[in-house]
Amino acid sequence: xxxxxxxxxxxxxxxxxxxxxxxxxxxxxxxxxxxxxxxxxxxxxxxxxxxxxxxxxxxxxxxxxxxxxxxxxxxxxxxxxxxxxxxxxxxxxxxxxxxxxxxxxxxxxxxxxxxxxxxxxxxxxxxxxxxxxxxxxxxxxxxxxxxxxxxxxxxxxxxxxxxxxxxxxxxxxxxxxxxxxxxxxxxxxxxxxxxxxxxxxxxxxxxxxxxxxxxxxxxxxxxxxxxxxxxxxxxxxxxxxxxxxxxxxxxxxxxxxxxxxxxxxxxxxxxxxxxxxxxxxxxxxxxxxxxxxxxxxxxxxxxxxxxxxxxxxxxxxxxxxxxxxxxxxxxxxxxxxxxxxxxxxxxxxxxxxxxxxxxxxxxxxxxxxxxxxxxxxxxxxxxxxxxxxxxxxxxxxxxxxxxxxxxxxxxxxxxxxxxxxxxxxxxxxxxxxxxxxxxxxxxxx
Amino acid sequence: xxxxxxxxxxxxxxxxxxxxxxxxxxxxxxxxxxxxxxxxxxxxxxxxxxxxxxxxxxxxxxxxxxxxxxxxxxxxxxxxxxxxxxxxxxxxxxxxxxxxxxxxxxxxxxxxxxxxxxxxxxxxxxxxxxxxxxxxxxxxxxxxxxxxxxxxxxxxxxxxxxxxxxxxxxxxxxxxxxxxxxxxxxxxxxxxxxxxxxxxxxxxxxxxxxxxxxxxxxxxxxxxxxxxxxxxxxxxxxxxxxxxxxxxxxxxxxxxxxxxxxxxxxxxxxxxxxxxxxxxxxxxxxxxxxxxxxxxxxxxxxxxxxxxxxxxxxxxxxxxxxxxxxxxxxxxxxxxxxxxxxxxxxxxxxxxxxxxxxxxxxxxxxxxxxxxxxxxxxxxxxxxxxxxxxxxxxxxxxxxxxxxxxxxxxxxxxxxxxxxxxxxxxxxxxxxxxxxxxxxxxxxxxxxxxxxxxxxxxxxxxxxxxxxxxxxxxxxxxxxx
Numbered sequence: 001x002x003x004x005x006x007x008x009x010x011x012x013x014x015x016x017x018x019x020x021x022x023x024x025x026x027x028x029x030x031x032x033x034x035x036x037x038x039x040x041x042x043x044x045x046x047x048x049x050x051x052x053x054x055x056x057x058x059x060x061x062x063x064x065x066x067x068x069x070x071x072x073x074x075x076x077x078x079x080x081x082x083x084x085x086x087x088x089x090x091x092x093x094x095x096x097x098x099x100x101x102x103x104x105x106x107x108x109x110x111x112x113x114x115x116x117x118x119x120x121x122x123x124x125x126x127x128x129x130x131x132x133x134x135x136x137x138x139x140x141x142x143x144x145x146x147x148x149x150x151x152x153x154x155x156x157x158x159x160x161x162x163x164x165x166x167x168x169x170x171x172x173x174x175x176x177x178x179x180x181x182x183x184x185x186x187x188x189x190x191x192x193x194x195x196x197x198x199x200x201x202x203x204x205x206x207x208x209x210x211x212x213x214x215x216x217x218x219x220x221x222x223x224x225x226x227x228x229x230x231x232x233x234x235x236x237x238x239x240x241x242x243x244x245x246x247x248x249x250x251x252x253x254x255x256x257x258x259x260x261x262x263x264x265x266x267x268x269x270x271x272x273x274x275x276x277x278x279x280x281x282x283x284x285x286x287x288x289x290x291x292x293x294x295x296x297x298x299x300x301x302x303x304x305x306x307x308x309x310x311x312x313x314x315x316x317x318x319x320x321x322x323x324x325x326x327x328x329x330x331x332x333x334x335x336x337x338x339x340x341x342x343x344x345x346x347x348x349x350x351x352x353x354x355x356x357x358x359x360x361x362x363x364x365x366x367x368x369x370x371x372x373x374x375x376x377x378x379x380x381x382x383x384x385x386x387x388x389x390x391x392x393x394x395x396x397x398x399x400x401x402x403x404x405x406x407x408x409x410x411x412x413x414x415x416x417x418x419x420x421x422x423x424x425x426x427x428x429x430x431x432x433x434x435x436x437x438x439x440x441x442x443x444x445x
Numbered sequence: 446x447x448x449x450x451x452x453x454x455x456x457x458x459x460x461x462x463x464x465x466x467x468x469x470x471x472x473x474x475x476x477x478x479x480x481x482x483x484x485x486x487x488x489x490x491x492x493x494x495x496x497x498x499x500x501x502x503x504x505x506x507x508x509x510x511x512x513x514x515x516x517x518x519x520x521x522x523x524x525x526x527x528x529x530x531x532x533x534x535x536x537x538x539x540x541x542x543x544x545x546x547x548x549x550x551x552x553x554x555x556x557x558x559x560x561x562x563x564x565x566x567x568x569x570x571x572x573x574x575x576x577x578x579x580x581x582x583x584x585x586x587x588x589x590x591x592x593x594x595x596x597x598x599x600x601x602x603x604x605x606x607x608x609x610x611x612x613x614x615x616x617x618x619x620x621x622x623x624x625x626x627x628x629x630x631x632x633x634x635x636x637x638x639x640x641x642x643x644x645x646x647x648x649x650x651x652x653x654x655x656x657x658x659x660x661x662x663x664x665x666x667x668x669x670x671x672x673x674x675x676x677x678x679x680x681x682x683x684x685x686x687x688x689x690x691x692x693x694x695x696x697x698x699x700x701x702x703x704x705x706x707x708x709x710x711x712x713x714x715x716x717x718x719x720x721x722x723x724x725x726x727x728x729x730x731x732x733x734x735x736x737x738x739x740x741x742x743x744x745x746x747x748x749x750x751x752x753x754x755x756x757x758x759x760x761x762x763x764x765x766x767x768x769x770x771x772x773x774x775x776x777x778x779x780x781x782x783x784x785x786x787x788x789x790x791x792x793x794x795x796x797x798x799x800x801x802x803x804x805x806x807x808x809x810x811x812x813x814x815x816x817x818x819x820x821x822x823x824x825x826x827x828x829x830x831x832x833x834x835x836x837x838x839x840x841x842x843x844x845x846x847x848x849x850x851x852x853x854x855x856x857x858x859x860x861x862x863x864x865x866x867x868x869x870x871x872x873x874x875x876x877x878x879x880x881x882x883x884x885x886x887x888x889x890x891x892x893x894x895x896x897x898x899x900x901x902x903x904x905x906x907x908x909x910x911x912x913x914x915x916x917x918x919x920x921x922x923x924x925x926x
Contacts, residue, residue: 059854343843358858361825369864371849376840376870386855386862 007049010066011149015045018156021072028159031129032137040146040155047149059334059366060305065248065274070190070220072157073103081181083110089179089212091240093427096177097122102214103182104191104221105160119167122176125194126160136163139198142226142256148278150250154192154224161194161223164207168200168230175206175236175425182243183215195225199233199261206236208428213244213271220248227255227263231285234262236424240432243271245300252278259285266423267294267323268432269304270439280309283345286316294323295419297436298331298363299443305334312345319349324419325356326412327363328443337382338370345375352382357389357415409440474531480504483631486531490600490635493607503620503630510624518787518814520729520756523694530632530665588648595640596651599667602638609640613671617700617737617764625696626733629665633698636666641676641707650906652681668699672707674740679710681909693718695754697732705740705767710748712905716916717753724783724812727755734761735791738770738799746773747790748904750913752920755784760818762791765799765827772801775901777913779920780813780845789819789850794830794860803834806898809845810921816848823860830857836866839897841890841921891918 018041022029049066050057086100099122100110106124113122121128121135128136146152162178182191199205211221221243229235243249249272257263265279281290296304304327310319325333339350356365369382389411397407416436423429474485483504487497512522589596595606603610620630641647672678695717701709711734720727730753736745747761763772774790792801801821809815817836838847849866871893879889895902895914902910 346843356855358855358860361858363858364854364856366855367853369849369851369866371838371866371868372846373838373840373848373868374846376843376845378840379867379869381865381867382849383865384851384853384862385864386853386860388858388861 004051006063006066007051010069011044011048013069014153014156015041017072021157024074025159027130028126031133032140033129033133033143036140036143037156040152043146044149044152044156047152049149056307056336059332060274060276060303062274065220068188068218068220071187073105073184073189073191081107081110086110086179086181089181089210091177091208091210091428091431093431094425095174096208097172097174099124099162099176099178101160101162101178101180101193103184103189103219104158104180104193116172117170120170120172121163121165122172123163124160125158125163125196128163135165136196139196139226139228142196142228142254145226145254148252150222151224151252153190154194154222154252157190158192158194158224161196162207162209163196164205165196165198166200166203166205166233169202170200171204172206175208177208177210180209180211180221181214182211182221182247183213183219184217185215186217188218189220191219191221193221193223195223197225197227197235197237199229199235201231201233203230204234206238206425208238208240208425211239211241211243211249211271213242213247218246218248221250223251225251225253227253229255229257229261229263231259232261233258236264236266238266238423238425238428239268241267241269241271241275242435245271245273245302247272248274250276253280255279255281255290257281257283257285257288257290260287262289262291264291264422265293267292267306268419269294269296270435272302272304274303276305276307278307278309280311281319282311283314283317286314288314288317290317290319291422292319292321292323293419293422295416296323296325296333297416297439298325298333299328300330302331303334304331305336307336307338309338310340310350312339312341312348312350315344315346315348317345317348319351321352322419322422323354324416325354325365326359326416327356327365328359330360330362332363333365333367335365335367335384336370337368338372339380339382341371341373341375341378341380343374346377348375348378348380350378350380354382354384355415356386357412358386359388409437412440413437473529476529477526478504478528478530478632482530486632486634489531490603492600492603495607495611496603499615499620500631503627504632506621507624507627507631510627513624518756518758518785520785523729525628528694531634592645592648593642594645594647595638597638599633599636599638599669602669606638606640609671610638610669613700613702614667614669615700617702617735618698618733623733625731626698629667629696629698629733633665633667636668636697637670638668639670639678639680641672641678643673644675645673646676647678650679650681652683664693664695664697666697668697670700670709670711671702672704672709672743674705674707677708679712679906681712681906683714683716683909683912694729695731697734699732699734699761701736701745703736703738703740703743703745703770706742707740708744708746709736710746711736711761712909713747713749713751714905714909714913714916715749715751715753715757718755719753719782719784719920720755722782724755727784728753730754730757730759732759734759735764736762736772737764738767738772738796740770741767741796742769742771743767744771744773746775746904748775748901749777749788750901750905750909750916751776751778751786751788752916754786757784757786757788759788760790762793763801764793764795765801766795767799768796769798770796771799773904774801774803774805775904776805777808777898777901777917778806778815779808779917780810780815781920782811782813784811784813786814787816787818789817791820792822792832793820794823794827794832797827798829798831799827800831801833803832803836804900805834805836806901807836807838807847808841808894808897808917808921809838809847810841812844814846814848816850817866818850820852820854821862821864823855823857823862825856827857828859830860830862832860832862834864836864837897838866838868839894840868840870890921894921
């Protein structure tokens with residue numbers, strides 16, 4: 001009962017704060033998005049925050065998150081940062097268009113988007129909402145999909161985020177990099193980025209989202225990302241999450257794919273105190289390919305929860321999923337991968353694999369790979385393994401005169417490489433490999 | 446080959462084979478459930494005071510519990526006040542030999558294919574036949590008694606071996622465990638009790654056949670098996686039930702206790718009435734089965750072939766407490782027409798170097814739904830725990846469903862846990878290959894399905910393996926066109 005009360009009061013906190021927040025929206029308040037916000041607040045009231053009694057949140061207790069009363073990051077706050085301050089947070093090994101968001105709010109001065117093909121939109125959600133709302137209003141159906149309390153919270157409080165719209169038959173030459181610098185020096189802030197990525201027919205885009213800490217205080221990043229990939233479209237979406245270990249990080253990705261499209265999601269997780277990802281893809285037509293790759297490295301008391309869902313509603317589609325985890329200290333990992341094959345989805349091929357290495361006595365993992373299959377002519381499989389580093393492989397490397405720490409590091413990097421090698425941007429791949437190496441060095445395996 | 450021919454022969458019978466009602470005056474309790482009914486059951490069985498109290502405690506707890514609603518199983522709610530909780534065939538107080546058994550009863554067993562007389566001589570199987578909740582005949586008792594083995598009905602055990610029962614009953618599945626376990630604890634009518642003393646290897650397969658007979662009688666058996674240090678027992682359980690339209694509730698509880706170096710092998714063939722082709726009728730099979738490997742290097746092995754029941758909800762589990770203990774679970778679950786099966790296992794690793802193996806094969810046909818739901822839990826102290834799970838599903842037809850919900854919770858870094866699951870259909874190329882060799886499609890499917898399940902059938906005692914194969918063929922008949 002005590003828990004329920006706590007959940008109830010957190011819910012009321014966000015509902016009651018909404019009035020003040022919406023009063024400060026100024027120019028934004030007349031946009032098409034405002035009714036969605038108001039509905040979302042009602043939804044939040046109805047849904048409430050999920051407790052561990054909710055099967056989807058069985059292993060993730062969010063009460064530490066709800067104990068904090070986060071204040072929505074203010075749009076008007078002056079931020080005096082220079083490019084030099086953020087340079088070391090960027091992934092620079094490849095050419096890219098850059099958008100920078102401070103506490104989820106677009107910073108024009110720090111961003112650099114140039115020479116994009118005509119018709120392609122790479123911009124800020126907030127800016128578009130103010131100046132050209134019709135551009136995003138077209139995709140209103142994608143916003144109108146509130147399913148969880150956190151989704152509702154984001155819809156109510158979001159003011160900005162990344163928008164990439166690639167019209168039919170266009171290709172963005174360079175990947176788009178969106179850097180989110182999160183956290184405030186004074187307040188515990190709620191950061192609510194709303195990302196929208198639309199890839200038209202026969203188009204291609206590659207997007208890298210990076211979440212980094214920017215200040216000392218605790219903060220809560222609550223992201224909703226809406227994705228639509230039209231016929232023959234191709235989207236690679238990378239997420240590199242390196243938030244502070246005091247922070248809370250929740251993201252929901254909702255993707256919709258049309259005929260023959262390919263969507264690949266790469267989820268590389270280093271940081272965050274309590275992390276939860278929900279990645280959902282709905283297949284609208286035939287011959288669709290969906291790939292999920294994930295790597296999570298946890299230490300100290302990190303809690304990392306990944307929920308993925310592939311909804312095979314139509315025949316002849318393929319999905320691949322590979323999630324690997326390395327957990328040290330008291331880190332707790334959760335994986336829940338669900339593959340649904342509906343009645344009409346004949347000739348479906350669906351593969352899923354989750355492998356976790358536990359490096360310490362107190363690290364734990366709860367994994368739940370799920371198959372729900374209603375069609376008979378399908379090939380589906382899933383696998384999950386949990387273990388420690390292979391003693392024989394370790395012995396082999398040690399017997400060649402390699403010191404203990406390096407030997408372990410080699411084995412772990414080899415384990416992680418199955419995921420890292422899927423990254424298609426060479427410069428990014430290298431830097432991520434480097435980050436893994438640094439991470440292993442830091443945690444003193 | 447002759448066995449295969451028999452399978453084919455059985456295939457030609459399409460209706461549920463075991464559907465008949467024996468007309469015996471049943472000694473029944475009125476419908477409904479309250480403390481008086483529980484006292485009535487307890488009094489009927491001449492139970493001591495402590496047992497009545499235990500039942501009442503369970504009942505009072507049950508009243509506080511909420512009926513579970515499961516994610517993947519759909520059925521009309523059971524009205525617990527519309528069930529007769531006790532029904533016993535009328536009989537003389539004590540039976541000396543088979544001649545004294547009601548001839549009607551004997552006939553029923555003959556129809557079931559387990560004539561007691563023959564059974565005595567055959568294969569050394571001692572049968573404790575439970576007919577509508579009360580044991581009517583027990584064979585081979587003397588042979589077993591010589592070794593100090595106790596094999597009797599649970600009510601007899603309550604009267605004659607109260608210390609053992611008091612010590613172990615409810616120690617593996619307490620009445621607080623779940624809704625149906627609480628209900629069972631309150632109203633259980635009968636069941637089997639097995640006690641294997643220190644160092645004894647039970648010389649024969651112990652077996653019992655359950656039958657649900659009288660109209661509207663829920664059957665609530667309670668089985669308790671205790672294997673002392675260094676002992677071994679193999680226990681078989683097989684079930685058939687007559688055709689009936691009302692849904693019947695079956696909520697059994699089985700408890701196994703294995704002490705140091707003991708081994709218990711528990712095999713089940715379950716073929717209760719699955720309902721007709723339109724999903725009408727059929728048994729609700731909500732069973733709690735759990736084994737505790739209390740001793741060092743003890744072993745509990747569950748093997749099950751589930752072909753019957755409208756709804757099966759069953760998770761035979763192993764609590765691996767003793768160091769180096771071993772848990773095994775081999776299962777074939779077949780669903781056809783409108784059957785729903787939600788079955789699997791729980792392996793809880795507590796002791797060091799505990800090992801568990803899970804092999805589950807699910808076959809769904811018609812409009813049925815078949816789910817594997819399992820838990821592998823490795824606790825902090827379970828150094829060197831090892832688990833291997835394999836869950837394969839096969840789909841026949843495009844209206845059925847196969848689902849896998851494995852839960853894996855690991856709190857120890859030295860544990861090795863592997864899980865794999867696949868779903869596929871009977872390969873067209875495989876059928877073509879067999880057709881090409883002059884084997885009809887129906888036989889080809891049988892062959893492939895039997896091959897798919899071989900790993901599990903190999904674990905069954907011989908007589909059961911034969912029966913299981915036949916059951917499988919009958920259950921799936923007509924599902925491939």
